[in-house]
Amino acid sequence: MNVVKIAIIGAGFSGLGAAIKLRQEGIDDFVILDRGQNFGGTWRDNTYPGAACDVPSHLYSYSFAPNPTWSRSFSEQPEIHRYINNVAAKNDLESYTRWNTEVTGIVWNEADGQWVITTSAGEYRANFVIAGVGPLCEPKLPDLKGIDDFAGEIFHSARWNHDYNLEGKRVAVIGTGASAIQIIPELAKKVGRLDVYQRTAAWVLPRLDRPYSNTESWAFKNIPGFQTAARAGIYASRELVSFGLTHAPGVLAPAKVLGKQNIARGISDRKLRAAVTPKWKVGCKRILLSNTYYPALNQANVDLVTDPIKEVTTTGIVTADGVARDVDAIVVATGFHVTDSPAFEHIIGKDGSSLAQVWESTGINAYKGTTVHGFPNLFLMVGPATGLGHTSIIYMIESQLNYLVDYLKLQRKYDIARVEVRSDVQHDYNVGIQKNLKSSVWETGGCASWYKDVFGNITTLWPGFTFRYRHITRKFDLAAYDTSSAAATGARTSAAPVTSHPATETVTS
Numbered sequence: 001m002n003v004v005k006i007a008i009i010g011a012g013f014s015g016l017g018a019a020i021k022l023r024q025e026g027i028d029d030f031v032i033l034d035r036g037q038n039f040g041g042t043w044r045d046n047t048y049p050g051a052a053c054d055v056p057s058h059l060y061s062y063s064f065a066p067n068p069t070w071s072r073s074f075s076e077q078p079e080i081h082r083y084i085n086n087v088a089a090k091n092d093l094e095s096y097t098r099w100n101t102e103v104t105g106i107v108w109n110e111a112d113g114q115w116v117i118t119t120s121a122g123e124y125r126a127n128f129v130i131a132g133v134g135p136l137c138e139p140k141l142p143d144l145k146g147i148d149d150f151a152g153e154i155f156h157s158a159r160w161n162h163d164y165n166l167e168g169k170r171v172a173v174i175g176t177g178a179s180a181i182q183i184i185p186e187l188a189k190k191v192g193r194l195d196v197y198q199r200t201a202a203w204v205l206p207r208l209d210r211p212y213s214n215t216e217s218w219a220f221k222n223i224p225g226f227q228t229a230a231r232a233g234i235y236a237s238r239e240l241v242s243f244g245l246t247h248a249p250g251v252l253a254p255a256k257v258l259g260k261q262n263i264a265r266g267i268s269d270r271k272l273r274a275a276v277t278p279k280w281k282v283g284c285k286r287i288l289l290s291n292t293y294y295p296a297l298n299q300a301n302v303d304l305v306t307d308p309i310k311e312v313t314t315t316g317i318v319t320a321d322g323v324a325r326d327v328d329a330i331v332v333a334t335g336f337h338v339t340d341s342p343a344f345e346h347i348i349g350k351d352g353s354s355l356a357q358v359w360e361s362t363g364i365n366a367y368k369g370t371t372v373h374g375f376p377n378l379f380l381m382v383g384p385a386t387g388l389g390h391t392s393i394i395y396m397i398e399s400q401l402n403y404l405v406d407y408l409k410l411q412r413k414y415d416i417a418r419v420e421v422r423s424d425v426q427h428d429y430n431v432g433i434q435k436n437l438k439s440s441v442w443e444t445g446g447c448a449s450w451y452k453d454v455f456g457n458i459t460t461l462w463p464g465f466t467f468r469y470r471h472i473t474r475k476f477d478l479a480a481y482d483t484s485s486a487a488a489t490g491a492r493t494s495a496a497p498v499t500s501h502p503a504t505e506t507v508t509s
């Protein structure tokens, strides 16, 4: 058994960022547990052809680890993966990390004031857990009749089989989301025939992607402030979108025009143009970016199939109209278990209920997207209502890291052994979140999306400007929490109430 002060689950952007902050705070008694073999999380796992970020890299990177050598505006997966591993190496984090360590249970032991973490490589105990498992870690397979019997090659976009040669083959792609629209143009170049199964068309806007010129690269490296200014410019332009998404979907009307122009530029056939034109408002689902997706659909070797899938047979896919299309391989690009992540079942709180069970009755929610009543000494990274559709999630992660660091300072100052958010505070906070979401395009835009949980509440997205989130996470508000000191560890109630701290906050954007 291994005992540490803090266990970090996951070595992606969240876990790595947390580890760097711990070291900066002089904390060395921690471990990072990850089922993979190197840093990167979702950027390690998603190696499909065409994988790239749709937020420019000067913003989609840590503010405390700027990279002046990004080769282009929107980086591709290998470059982002390299960046993450370089940051880890510079901060000397390899020795803190246990690879090939799949976490199977995280159980709070009230008597000991510890989390008991079971893994594929033994047991760990920690006073504090930072869960950085990420919302995009568990591939979601479609519940299609017969899919298990398909005799050809089949894999999920996040588990790409690079050993299988798709050259010249007959291939089906199920899904037309963010991953699929990056995969399809790459496959269209090399497969014999490609069937694209679209359930709902997405708004796809032009992608302003280009390599940086030598002059720009030189300036990023050598002119003080140039990279920071670029980052600020990208941030500001993306925040404008958030106003439209949250408060005034009408503001996004020009995006619809751009989307329609993108369709018209890429597709010549009128029927095909109509088939890919969404019937819901821009922004209701994630706005996608591509210059190559529509031209790929326009290719002679590519077919868009809009009839619903009836079943998968041993040789291919049959649609509701009775047409059977045989294929050699199926690529499943159907997303991730976001609101029903298996990770929620593994985390068991003070009452013996899992996070999944608690959220089944209350709906998915947390205080400031980070702490949950009943789950002491647990920080969720990219927790409920912190996701974004328009800008860099790293900005939200860094906001949470500020909150974490401030907590660690207070923890030391007041010798806190146990911290648990008050249920009334968590409740009021989430009433505020849901109120702010009412006028959002995610609510009013006329689409179904995985942004919503089983109660129909949007539980994944942050409503409003991200600087509001930065503001409410700048200080750890102890008044929102029940705490007990090290001397009183084991007590269930607040043993060391702290009164001289900022009042609890609700959200207004």
Ligand code: N01
Pocket (backbone or CB within 6 Å): 052, 053, 054, 055, 136, 142, 143, 144, 157, 174, 175, 176, 177, 178, 179, 180, 197, 198, 199, 200, 286, 309, 333, 334, 335, 336, 450
């Ligand atoms: O998954 P998705 P994704 N039968 O859930 C369809 C991030 N990301 O992997 O819209 C048929 O968006 C589904 O159809 P519908 C980003 O946060 C980021 O593409 O539900 N079709 C949809 O078309 C993104 O939001 C980057 O009707 C089925 C598709 O599958 C998140 O990852 C790049 C189906 C799923 O789309 C997930 O993206 C890539 C079924 N049974 C991804 N079930 C960046 O650049 C689902 N679909 C940062």
